[in-house]
Amino acid sequence: MAVAPKKKVEATPEKVHVWPYLVRLEFMCAILVILALTVWSIGIDAPLEEAANPTKTPNPSKAPWYFLGLQDILVYFDPWFAGVVAPVLIIVGLMLIPYLDVNPKGNGYYTYEERKLAIWVYCFGFLVLWIALIIMGVFLRGPGWNLFMPWQYWDPHKVVALTSVDLPYAFGVRTYNMAMFVGGVVICGYFAIGTGVYFFLERKAIKYVGFLRMFIKIQLYLIMIGIVIKIVLRLGFNIKYVWVTPWFNI
Amino acid sequence: MANKAPGLPSLADLIAKVKSGEIFKEISKQITESQVWTSSFRHGYADTPRNRVLQIASNVWLHLHPVKMHRHALRIKFTWCMGGITFLLFLSTVVTGVILMFYYRPVGEYAYYDMKYLQYDVPFGMLMRNMHRWAAHAMVITVWLHMFRVFLTGSYKPPREFNWVIGVFLVTFTLLLSFTGYLLPWDQLAMWAVTVGTNMARATPFLGNEGPFAEYVGVTPRYDARSVLLGGSLVGPPALLRFYVLHCIFIPLVAGALMIVHFWRIRKDGGISGPL
Numbered sequence: 001m002a003v004a005p006k007k008k009v010e011a012t013p014e015k016v017h018v019w020p021y022l023v024r025l026e027f028m029c030a031i032l033v034i035l036a037l038t039v040w041s042i043g044i045d046a047p048l049e050e051a052a053n054p055t056k057t058p059n060p061s062k063a064p065w066y067f068l069g070l071q072d073i074l075v076y077f078d079p080w081f082a083g084v085v086a087p088v089l090i091i092v093g094l095m096l097i098p099y100l101d102v103n104p105k106g107n108g109y110y111t112y113e114e115r116k117l118a119i120w121v122y123c124f125g126f127l128v129l130w131i132a133l134i135i136m137g138v139f140l141r142g143p144g145w146n147l148f149m150p151w152q153y154w155d156p157h158k159v160v161a162l163t164s165v166d167l168p169y170a171f172g173v174r175t176y177n178m179a180m181f182v183g184g185v186v187i188c189g190y191f192a193i194g195t196g197v198y199f200f201l202e203r204k205a206i207k208y209v210g211f212l213r214m215f216i217k218i219q220l221y222l223i224m225i226g227i228v229i230k231i232v233l234r235l236g237f238n239i240k241y242v243w244v245t246p247w248f249n250i
Numbered sequence: 251m252a253n254k255a256p257g258l259p260s261l262a263d264l265i266a267k268v269k270s271g272e273i274f275k276e277i278s279k280q281i282t283e284s285q286v287w288t289s290s291f292r293h294g295y296a297d298t299p300r301n302r303v304l305q306i307a308s309n310v311w312l313h314l315h316p317v318k319m320h321r322h323a324l325r326i327k328f329t330w331c332m333g334g335i336t337f338l339l340f341l342s343t344v345v346t347g348v349i350l351m352f353y354y355r356p357v358g359e360y361a362y363y364d365m366k367y368l369q370y371d372v373p374f375g376m377l378m379r380n381m382h383r384w385a386a387h388a389m390v391i392t393v394w395l396h397m398f399r400v401f402l403t404g405s406y407k408p409p410r411e412f413n414w415v416i417g418v419f420l421v422t423f424t425l426l427l428s429f430t431g432y433l434l435p436w437d438q439l440a441m442w443a444v445t446v447g448t449n450m451a452r453a454t455p456f457l458g459n460e461g462p463f464a465e466y467v468g469v470t471p472r473y474d475a476r477s478v479l480l481g482g483s484l485v486g487p488p489a490l491l492r493f494y495v496l497h498c499i500f501i502p503l504v505a506g507a508l509m510i511v512h513f514w515r516i517r518k519d520g521g522i523s524g525p526l
Contacts, residue, residue, distance in 0.1 A: 014320060014321060015321065016318065016319065018315045018319050019306050019312070021324055022324060023312065026334060029331050029334065029335065034342070037385055037388070040384050041380035045380055046380050046383040048365055049437040050437060052438055052441035053441075054441065054484060061443070062446065063446040064432050064443050066390050066425060071446065080462050082450075083449075083451075084453055084454045084455065091422055098408075098411035107405070107408070107523065109403060109524070111404075119402065122401050248462035
Protein backbone atom coordinates (compact mmCIF):
# COMPACT_ATOMS: atom_id res chain seq x y z
CA MET A 1 0.00 0.00 0.00
CA ALA A 2 1.41 3.34 -0.99
CA VAL A 3 1.71 5.90 1.72
CA ALA A 4 0.51 9.35 0.81
CA PRO A 5 3.02 12.09 1.49
CA LYS A 6 2.14 14.08 4.58
CA LYS A 7 2.97 17.43 3.06
CA LYS A 8 2.61 18.48 -0.50
CA VAL A 9 6.05 19.31 -1.87
CA GLU A 10 5.82 22.71 -3.43
CA ALA A 11 7.24 23.00 -6.88
CA THR A 12 9.32 26.15 -6.41
CA PRO A 13 11.62 26.86 -9.33
CA GLU A 14 15.33 26.58 -8.48
CA LYS A 15 16.19 29.68 -10.48
CA VAL A 16 14.53 33.09 -10.40
CA HIS A 17 14.81 36.17 -12.57
CA VAL A 18 17.35 38.71 -11.38
CA TRP A 19 14.90 41.41 -12.50
CA PRO A 20 12.94 42.03 -10.33
CA TYR A 21 13.95 39.74 -7.46
CA LEU A 22 17.62 40.68 -6.97
CA VAL A 23 17.55 44.19 -8.41
CA ARG A 24 14.80 45.33 -6.07
CA LEU A 25 16.73 43.91 -3.12
CA GLU A 26 19.89 45.73 -4.17
CA PHE A 27 17.89 48.91 -4.67
CA MET A 28 16.34 48.76 -1.20
CA CYS A 29 19.70 47.94 0.34
CA ALA A 30 21.40 50.83 -1.48
CA ILE A 31 18.73 53.28 -0.29
CA LEU A 32 19.10 52.13 3.32
CA VAL A 33 22.91 52.33 3.25
CA ILE A 34 22.99 55.78 1.62
CA LEU A 35 20.35 56.99 4.07
CA ALA A 36 22.35 55.70 7.03
CA LEU A 37 25.55 57.21 5.66
CA THR A 38 23.87 60.60 5.13
CA VAL A 39 22.34 60.68 8.61
CA TRP A 40 25.64 59.61 10.14
CA SER A 41 27.49 62.30 8.17
CA ILE A 42 25.04 65.03 9.17
CA GLY A 43 25.25 63.95 12.80
CA ILE A 44 28.94 63.32 13.35
CA ASP A 45 31.77 65.44 11.95
CA ALA A 46 35.03 63.94 10.74
CA PRO A 47 37.88 64.89 13.06
CA LEU A 48 40.29 67.69 12.19
CA GLU A 49 42.96 68.45 14.75
CA GLU A 50 45.48 71.30 14.72
CA ALA A 51 47.79 71.65 11.74
CA ALA A 52 50.47 69.02 11.26
CA ASN A 53 53.56 69.82 13.28
CA PRO A 54 56.62 67.58 12.94
CA THR A 55 58.14 69.03 16.13
CA LYS A 56 55.19 68.09 18.34
CA THR A 57 54.74 64.34 18.82
CA PRO A 58 51.44 63.41 20.44
CA ASN A 59 51.50 60.76 23.16
CA PRO A 60 50.18 58.19 22.37
CA SER A 61 50.79 58.29 18.62
CA LYS A 62 48.41 55.81 17.09
CA ALA A 63 48.21 54.40 13.59
CA PRO A 64 44.77 54.41 11.90
CA TRP A 65 42.42 52.21 13.92
CA TYR A 66 42.43 49.28 11.46
CA PHE A 67 46.20 48.86 11.96
CA LEU A 68 46.12 48.99 15.76
CA GLY A 69 46.19 45.20 16.06
CA LEU A 70 49.57 45.25 14.33
CA GLN A 71 50.70 48.22 16.41
CA ASP A 72 49.78 46.30 19.55
CA ILE A 73 51.90 43.35 18.46
CA LEU A 74 54.84 45.82 18.50
CA VAL A 75 54.81 45.39 22.28
CA TYR A 76 55.80 41.78 21.83
CA PHE A 77 57.83 41.82 18.60
CA ASP A 78 60.36 44.07 16.89
CA PRO A 79 59.09 46.25 14.02
CA TRP A 80 60.57 44.02 11.31
CA PHE A 81 58.16 41.30 12.39
CA ALA A 82 55.12 43.21 13.69
CA GLY A 83 55.20 45.87 10.98
CA VAL A 84 56.48 44.04 7.91
CA VAL A 85 56.70 40.25 8.14
CA ALA A 86 53.44 39.72 10.08
CA PRO A 87 51.25 41.74 7.64
CA VAL A 88 52.90 40.02 4.68
CA LEU A 89 52.28 36.64 6.30
CA ILE A 90 48.64 37.56 6.96
CA ILE A 91 48.09 38.56 3.32
CA VAL A 92 49.95 35.58 1.86
CA GLY A 93 48.37 33.20 4.37
CA LEU A 94 44.88 34.41 3.48
CA MET A 95 45.61 33.96 -0.22
CA LEU A 96 46.81 30.42 0.42
CA ILE A 97 43.64 29.37 2.27
CA PRO A 98 41.83 27.90 -0.78
CA TYR A 99 44.92 25.95 -1.77
CA LEU A 100 45.68 24.61 1.71
CA ASP A 101 42.14 23.69 2.74
CA VAL A 102 41.36 20.56 0.74
CA ASN A 103 38.25 19.65 2.73
CA PRO A 104 35.59 19.37 0.00
CA LYS A 105 32.73 19.73 2.49
CA GLY A 106 31.11 23.01 3.47
CA ASN A 107 31.29 24.57 0.00
CA GLY A 108 28.52 27.14 -0.30
CA TYR A 109 26.65 26.78 2.96
CA TYR A 110 27.11 27.46 6.66
CA THR A 111 28.40 24.52 8.61
CA TYR A 112 30.44 24.18 11.76
CA GLU A 113 30.25 20.40 12.07
CA GLU A 114 31.91 19.64 8.73
CA ARG A 115 34.89 22.00 9.09
CA LYS A 116 35.48 22.68 12.75
CA LEU A 117 39.23 23.33 12.61
CA ALA A 118 39.01 25.76 9.68
CA ILE A 119 36.28 27.78 11.42
CA TRP A 120 38.19 27.81 14.70
CA VAL A 121 41.44 28.97 13.13
CA TYR A 122 39.80 31.74 11.10
CA CYS A 123 37.65 32.95 13.98
CA PHE A 124 40.63 32.98 16.33
CA GLY A 125 42.78 34.89 13.87
CA PHE A 126 40.07 37.36 12.84
CA LEU A 127 38.10 37.89 16.05
CA VAL A 128 40.88 37.58 18.64
CA LEU A 129 44.22 38.43 17.01
CA TRP A 130 42.77 41.11 14.73
CA ILE A 131 39.51 42.58 16.09
CA ALA A 132 40.13 42.19 19.85
CA LEU A 133 43.62 43.69 19.54
CA ILE A 134 42.16 46.61 17.56
CA ILE A 135 39.57 47.25 20.27
CA MET A 136 42.33 47.09 22.89
CA GLY A 137 44.51 49.44 20.83
CA VAL A 138 41.75 51.99 20.33
CA PHE A 139 40.31 52.10 23.83
CA LEU A 140 42.85 50.73 26.30
CA ARG A 141 46.23 51.96 25.07
CA GLY A 142 47.20 55.34 26.50
CA PRO A 143 50.36 57.44 26.80
CA GLY A 144 53.56 55.46 26.42
CA TRP A 145 51.38 52.73 24.89
CA ASN A 146 50.62 51.66 28.47
CA LEU A 147 47.47 49.75 29.28
CA PHE A 148 44.71 51.84 30.89
CA MET A 149 41.29 50.63 31.92
CA PRO A 150 38.40 52.79 30.64
CA TRP A 151 37.87 54.33 34.08
CA GLN A 152 41.56 55.15 34.60
CA TYR A 153 43.11 58.56 33.96
CA TRP A 154 45.56 58.58 31.03
CA ASP A 155 48.57 59.61 33.10
CA PRO A 156 51.43 60.58 30.76
CA HIS A 157 53.90 60.18 33.62
CA LYS A 158 52.85 56.65 34.53
CA VAL A 159 55.97 54.69 35.39
CA VAL A 160 56.08 51.07 34.37
CA ALA A 161 59.18 49.19 35.47
CA LEU A 162 60.89 47.43 32.57
CA THR A 163 61.89 44.23 34.32
CA SER A 164 61.64 41.89 31.35
CA VAL A 165 64.57 39.64 30.50
CA ASP A 166 65.39 37.38 27.58
CA LEU A 167 64.39 33.73 27.75
CA PRO A 168 67.95 32.27 27.86
CA TYR A 169 68.72 34.67 30.75
CA ALA A 170 65.72 33.35 32.63
CA PHE A 171 67.15 29.88 32.11
CA GLY A 172 70.40 31.01 33.73
CA VAL A 173 72.45 31.51 30.56
CA ARG A 174 74.72 34.52 31.02
CA THR A 175 77.04 34.71 27.99
CA TYR A 176 75.96 36.32 24.74
CA ASN A 177 77.01 33.51 22.42
CA MET A 178 75.52 30.80 24.61
CA ALA A 179 72.28 32.80 24.85
CA MET A 180 72.19 33.09 21.06
CA PHE A 181 72.70 29.33 20.78
CA VAL A 182 69.98 28.49 23.33
CA GLY A 183 67.53 30.93 21.74
CA GLY A 184 68.18 29.45 18.31
CA VAL A 185 67.62 25.94 19.63
CA VAL A 186 64.34 26.99 21.25
CA ILE A 187 62.97 28.69 18.11
CA CYS A 188 64.17 26.08 15.63
CA GLY A 189 63.18 23.29 18.00
CA TYR A 190 59.68 24.74 18.31
CA PHE A 191 59.19 24.66 14.54
CA ALA A 192 60.92 21.29 14.08
CA ILE A 193 59.03 19.52 16.87
CA GLY A 194 55.74 21.19 15.92
CA THR A 195 56.14 20.10 12.30
CA GLY A 196 57.20 16.59 13.32
CA VAL A 197 54.30 16.12 15.72
CA TYR A 198 51.82 17.38 13.12
CA PHE A 199 53.13 15.04 10.43
CA PHE A 200 53.04 12.13 12.88
CA LEU A 201 49.46 12.83 13.97
CA GLU A 202 48.28 13.41 10.40
CA ARG A 203 50.44 10.71 8.78
CA LYS A 204 47.43 9.11 7.11
CA ALA A 205 46.51 12.41 5.44
CA ILE A 206 49.89 12.92 3.72
CA LYS A 207 48.85 10.76 0.77
CA TYR A 208 45.81 12.74 -0.29
CA VAL A 209 46.63 16.19 1.14
CA GLY A 210 50.21 16.32 -0.11
CA PHE A 211 53.50 16.97 1.68
CA LEU A 212 54.07 20.57 0.56
CA ARG A 213 50.51 21.62 1.42
CA MET A 214 50.76 20.13 4.91
CA PHE A 215 54.21 21.60 5.46
CA ILE A 216 53.13 25.16 4.59
CA LYS A 217 49.94 24.76 6.62
CA ILE A 218 51.74 23.70 9.81
CA GLN A 219 54.33 26.50 9.47
CA LEU A 220 51.52 29.07 9.30
CA TYR A 221 49.76 27.44 12.27
CA LEU A 222 53.01 27.41 14.25
CA ILE A 223 53.68 31.10 13.52
CA MET A 224 50.13 31.98 14.62
CA ILE A 225 50.44 29.92 17.81
CA GLY A 226 53.94 31.31 18.32
CA ILE A 227 52.58 34.87 18.38
CA VAL A 228 50.17 33.84 21.14
CA ILE A 229 52.96 32.06 23.04
CA LYS A 230 55.14 35.17 22.82
CA ILE A 231 52.30 37.37 24.14
CA VAL A 232 51.78 34.99 27.07
CA LEU A 233 55.54 34.83 27.77
CA ARG A 234 55.75 38.62 27.83
CA LEU A 235 52.65 39.32 29.90
CA GLY A 236 52.89 36.35 32.24
CA PHE A 237 56.64 35.77 32.60
CA ASN A 238 58.28 39.11 31.64
CA ILE A 239 60.19 37.54 28.76
CA LYS A 240 61.39 40.13 26.23
CA TYR A 241 63.14 38.10 23.55
CA VAL A 242 63.50 34.39 22.99
CA TRP A 243 66.33 34.61 20.49
CA VAL A 244 68.78 37.50 20.32
CA THR A 245 71.22 37.61 17.41
CA PRO A 246 73.40 40.40 16.00
CA TRP A 247 70.97 40.68 13.06
CA PHE A 248 67.49 40.25 14.47
CA ASN A 249 65.67 39.50 17.72
CA ILE A 250 62.61 37.32 18.15
CA MET B 251 -29.45 60.28 10.65
CA ALA B 252 -27.09 62.34 8.54
CA ASN B 253 -27.77 62.35 4.85
CA LYS B 254 -24.92 61.17 2.70
CA ALA B 255 -23.74 63.70 0.19
CA PRO B 256 -24.20 62.34 -3.32
CA GLY B 257 -21.04 60.95 -4.87
CA LEU B 258 -19.17 60.53 -1.58
CA PRO B 259 -18.53 56.86 -0.84
CA SER B 260 -19.42 55.62 2.60
CA LEU B 261 -16.64 54.84 5.07
CA ALA B 262 -17.61 51.17 5.07
CA ASP B 263 -17.32 51.02 1.29
CA LEU B 264 -13.91 52.69 1.49
CA ILE B 265 -12.61 50.26 4.12
CA ALA B 266 -13.86 47.33 2.07
CA LYS B 267 -12.06 48.70 -0.98
CA VAL B 268 -8.80 49.15 0.94
CA LYS B 269 -9.07 45.66 2.39
CA SER B 270 -9.69 44.04 -0.97
CA GLY B 271 -6.94 46.10 -2.61
CA GLU B 272 -9.46 47.42 -5.09
CA ILE B 273 -8.63 51.02 -4.28
CA PHE B 274 -4.95 50.72 -5.26
CA LYS B 275 -5.91 49.32 -8.63
CA GLU B 276 -8.32 52.21 -9.13
CA ILE B 277 -5.70 54.81 -8.18
CA SER B 278 -3.03 53.32 -10.41
CA LYS B 279 -5.52 53.12 -13.26
CA GLN B 280 -6.40 56.79 -12.82
CA ILE B 281 -2.71 57.77 -12.84
CA THR B 282 -1.60 55.63 -15.76
CA GLU B 283 -4.52 56.69 -17.90
CA SER B 284 -4.06 60.39 -17.19
CA GLN B 285 -2.94 62.74 -19.92
CA VAL B 286 0.35 63.53 -18.18
CA TRP B 287 1.28 59.86 -17.86
CA THR B 288 0.25 58.75 -21.34
CA SER B 289 2.07 61.67 -22.93
CA SER B 290 5.27 60.90 -20.97
CA PHE B 291 5.49 57.12 -21.37
CA ARG B 292 4.80 55.78 -24.82
CA HIS B 293 4.01 52.23 -23.78
CA GLY B 294 3.69 50.17 -20.64
CA TYR B 295 5.96 47.50 -19.21
CA ALA B 296 4.54 44.04 -19.68
CA ASP B 297 5.88 41.77 -16.95
CA THR B 298 6.79 38.87 -19.22
CA PRO B 299 9.78 36.48 -18.85
CA ARG B 300 11.25 37.95 -22.05
CA ASN B 301 11.07 41.49 -20.69
CA ARG B 302 12.59 40.42 -17.37
CA VAL B 303 15.57 39.02 -19.22
CA LEU B 304 15.87 42.10 -21.44
CA GLN B 305 15.81 44.44 -18.42
CA ILE B 306 19.14 42.92 -17.39
CA ALA B 307 20.69 41.90 -20.69
CA SER B 308 20.02 45.12 -22.60
CA ASN B 309 20.93 47.52 -19.80
CA VAL B 310 24.54 48.65 -19.66
CA TRP B 311 24.42 49.21 -15.88
CA LEU B 312 22.63 46.01 -14.98
CA HIS B 313 24.17 43.55 -17.42
CA LEU B 314 26.91 42.72 -14.92
CA HIS B 315 24.20 40.55 -13.37
CA PRO B 316 23.18 37.20 -14.75
CA VAL B 317 19.58 37.20 -15.99
CA LYS B 318 18.68 34.31 -13.73
CA MET B 319 20.10 33.20 -10.42
CA HIS B 320 19.67 30.57 -7.75
CA ARG B 321 16.90 31.35 -5.31
CA HIS B 322 19.12 30.76 -2.27
CA ALA B 323 21.51 33.54 -3.34
CA LEU B 324 18.77 36.09 -2.64
CA ARG B 325 18.73 35.30 1.07
CA ILE B 326 20.33 38.09 3.10
CA LYS B 327 20.97 35.56 5.86
CA PHE B 328 23.29 33.84 3.41
CA THR B 329 25.04 36.78 1.72
CA TRP B 330 24.85 39.46 4.44
CA CYS B 331 24.78 41.86 1.45
CA MET B 332 28.31 42.88 2.42
CA GLY B 333 30.05 42.64 -0.94
CA GLY B 334 27.45 44.85 -2.60
CA ILE B 335 27.49 47.33 0.28
CA THR B 336 31.30 47.54 0.06
CA PHE B 337 31.04 48.35 -3.65
CA LEU B 338 28.31 50.93 -2.98
CA LEU B 339 30.47 52.59 -0.30
CA PHE B 340 33.39 52.60 -2.74
CA LEU B 341 31.20 54.41 -5.28
CA SER B 342 30.16 56.90 -2.56
CA THR B 343 33.79 57.68 -1.80
CA VAL B 344 34.50 58.14 -5.52
CA VAL B 345 31.66 60.66 -5.91
CA THR B 346 32.39 62.60 -2.71
CA GLY B 347 36.13 62.29 -3.32
CA VAL B 348 35.91 63.95 -6.74
CA ILE B 349 33.95 66.82 -5.19
CA LEU B 350 36.58 67.20 -2.46
CA MET B 351 39.32 67.28 -5.11
CA PHE B 352 37.88 70.55 -6.46
CA TYR B 353 38.78 72.31 -3.22
CA TYR B 354 41.86 70.52 -1.95
CA ARG B 355 45.50 71.08 -2.90
CA PRO B 356 48.05 68.47 -1.77
CA VAL B 357 50.68 71.08 -0.96
CA GLY B 358 52.25 71.46 2.47
CA GLU B 359 51.40 75.17 2.71
CA TYR B 360 47.79 74.85 1.54
CA ALA B 361 46.43 71.41 2.45
CA TYR B 362 45.37 72.13 6.03
CA TYR B 363 43.84 75.52 5.15
CA ASP B 364 41.95 73.95 2.25
CA MET B 365 40.47 71.56 4.81
CA LYS B 366 39.37 74.53 6.94
CA TYR B 367 37.97 76.22 3.85
CA LEU B 368 36.08 73.03 2.92
CA GLN B 369 34.63 72.76 6.39
CA TYR B 370 33.62 76.36 6.97
CA ASP B 371 33.17 78.07 3.60
CA VAL B 372 32.29 75.53 0.93
CA PRO B 373 28.55 74.82 0.68
CA PHE B 374 28.02 71.26 1.90
CA GLY B 375 31.82 70.90 2.17
CA MET B 376 31.65 69.48 5.67
CA LEU B 377 28.96 67.02 4.62
CA MET B 378 31.00 65.84 1.63
CA ARG B 379 34.07 65.39 3.83
CA ASN B 380 32.07 63.53 6.48
CA MET B 381 30.47 61.23 3.92
CA HIS B 382 33.85 60.53 2.34
CA ARG B 383 35.51 59.69 5.63
CA TRP B 384 32.70 57.66 7.16
CA ALA B 385 32.08 55.73 3.95
CA ALA B 386 35.79 54.88 3.87
CA HIS B 387 35.76 53.65 7.47
CA ALA B 388 32.53 51.73 6.89
CA MET B 389 34.03 50.18 3.78
CA VAL B 390 36.91 48.75 5.80
CA ILE B 391 34.42 47.11 8.16
CA THR B 392 32.08 45.81 5.45
CA VAL B 393 34.92 44.34 3.41
CA TRP B 394 36.12 42.44 6.50
CA LEU B 395 32.60 41.18 7.13
CA HIS B 396 32.26 40.18 3.47
CA MET B 397 35.47 38.18 3.76
CA PHE B 398 34.28 36.61 7.01
CA ARG B 399 30.99 35.56 5.37
CA VAL B 400 32.79 34.12 2.35
CA PHE B 401 35.01 32.13 4.68
CA LEU B 402 32.15 30.86 6.86
CA THR B 403 30.23 29.63 3.82
CA GLY B 404 33.36 28.00 2.39
CA SER B 405 32.85 29.98 -0.79
CA TYR B 406 36.61 30.13 -1.48
CA LYS B 407 36.57 26.41 -2.26
CA PRO B 408 36.81 25.15 -5.85
CA PRO B 409 36.06 26.57 -8.35
CA ARG B 410 36.32 29.95 -6.61
CA GLU B 411 39.92 29.79 -5.27
CA PHE B 412 41.24 32.46 -7.61
CA ASN B 413 38.45 34.92 -6.83
CA TRP B 414 39.30 34.61 -3.14
CA VAL B 415 42.90 35.57 -3.98
CA ILE B 416 41.64 38.62 -5.91
CA GLY B 417 39.48 39.38 -2.87
CA VAL B 418 42.49 39.33 -0.54
CA PHE B 419 44.18 41.84 -2.87
CA LEU B 420 41.04 43.99 -2.70
CA VAL B 421 40.99 43.89 1.11
CA THR B 422 44.62 45.00 1.11
CA PHE B 423 43.93 47.80 -1.36
CA THR B 424 40.92 48.92 0.69
CA LEU B 425 43.21 49.33 3.71
CA LEU B 426 45.85 51.09 1.61
CA LEU B 427 43.24 53.44 0.13
CA SER B 428 42.07 54.33 3.60
CA PHE B 429 45.62 54.68 4.89
CA THR B 430 46.81 56.97 2.08
CA GLY B 431 43.68 59.11 2.54
CA TYR B 432 44.40 59.36 6.26
CA LEU B 433 47.36 61.70 5.61
CA LEU B 434 45.55 64.19 3.37
CA PRO B 435 43.87 66.39 6.05
CA TRP B 436 47.46 67.31 7.01
CA ASP B 437 46.60 67.73 10.68
CA GLN B 438 48.30 66.23 13.73
CA LEU B 439 46.14 63.09 13.62
CA ALA B 440 47.05 62.50 9.98
CA MET B 441 50.75 63.22 10.21
CA TRP B 442 51.44 61.08 13.26
CA ALA B 443 49.24 58.14 12.33
CA VAL B 444 51.05 57.94 9.00
CA THR B 445 54.39 58.43 10.75
CA VAL B 446 53.66 55.44 12.98
CA GLY B 447 52.52 53.38 9.99
CA THR B 448 55.35 54.23 7.61
CA ASN B 449 58.02 53.93 10.33
CA MET B 450 57.46 50.20 9.98
CA ALA B 451 58.91 50.35 6.47
CA ARG B 452 62.35 51.22 7.80
CA ALA B 453 62.39 47.88 9.63
CA THR B 454 61.84 45.93 6.39
CA PRO B 455 64.37 43.10 6.23
CA PHE B 456 67.16 43.96 3.74
CA LEU B 457 65.40 47.10 2.42
CA GLY B 458 64.83 49.24 5.54
CA ASN B 459 67.72 51.05 7.21
CA GLU B 460 66.85 49.59 10.64
CA GLY B 461 65.75 46.19 9.39
CA PRO B 462 67.58 42.89 9.74
CA PHE B 463 70.48 42.42 7.29
CA ALA B 464 70.27 46.06 6.14
CA GLU B 465 74.02 46.48 6.64
CA TYR B 466 74.68 43.96 3.87
CA VAL B 467 72.52 45.92 1.40
CA GLY B 468 73.81 49.37 2.29
CA VAL B 469 70.50 51.20 2.67
CA THR B 470 70.48 54.50 4.56
CA PRO B 471 67.71 56.56 6.21
CA ARG B 472 67.64 58.70 3.06
CA TYR B 473 67.61 55.76 0.68
CA ASP B 474 65.53 52.78 1.80
CA ALA B 475 62.01 51.33 1.60
CA ARG B 476 60.59 54.09 3.80
CA SER B 477 62.18 56.99 1.93
CA VAL B 478 60.83 55.62 -1.35
CA LEU B 479 57.37 55.58 0.18
CA LEU B 480 57.66 59.08 1.64
CA GLY B 481 59.86 60.83 -0.91
CA GLY B 482 62.12 61.87 1.97
CA SER B 483 63.25 60.82 5.40
CA LEU B 484 60.16 62.09 7.25
CA VAL B 485 56.45 62.65 6.62
CA GLY B 486 56.73 66.00 4.83
CA PRO B 487 55.25 67.74 1.78
CA PRO B 488 56.70 65.18 -0.70
CA ALA B 489 54.96 62.41 1.26
CA LEU B 490 51.70 64.39 1.11
CA LEU B 491 51.93 64.63 -2.68
CA ARG B 492 52.84 60.96 -3.03
CA PHE B 493 49.99 59.81 -0.84
CA TYR B 494 47.60 62.11 -2.72
CA VAL B 495 48.54 60.61 -6.09
CA LEU B 496 48.41 57.07 -4.70
CA HIS B 497 45.07 57.79 -3.04
CA CYS B 498 43.31 59.54 -5.92
CA ILE B 499 44.78 57.85 -8.98
CA PHE B 500 46.97 54.81 -8.57
CA ILE B 501 45.16 52.69 -5.98
CA PRO B 502 41.61 53.44 -7.25
CA LEU B 503 42.69 52.40 -10.76
CA VAL B 504 44.29 49.17 -9.57
CA ALA B 505 41.45 48.39 -7.17
CA GLY B 506 38.91 49.21 -9.88
CA ALA B 507 40.60 46.84 -12.30
CA LEU B 508 40.63 44.12 -9.65
CA MET B 509 36.94 44.76 -8.90
CA ILE B 510 36.11 44.17 -12.56
CA VAL B 511 37.93 40.84 -12.43
CA HIS B 512 36.33 40.01 -9.06
CA PHE B 513 32.76 40.59 -10.28
CA TRP B 514 33.46 38.90 -13.62
CA ARG B 515 34.83 35.81 -11.91
CA ILE B 516 31.75 35.50 -9.67
CA ARG B 517 29.72 34.82 -12.81
CA LYS B 518 32.36 32.76 -14.60
CA ASP B 519 32.75 30.57 -11.51
CA GLY B 520 29.04 29.76 -11.51
CA GLY B 521 27.44 32.63 -9.65
CA ILE B 522 27.18 33.10 -5.90
CA SER B 523 28.18 29.91 -4.12
CA GLY B 524 25.53 27.63 -2.79
CA PRO B 525 24.87 24.06 -1.70
CA LEU B 526 25.45 21.72 -4.63
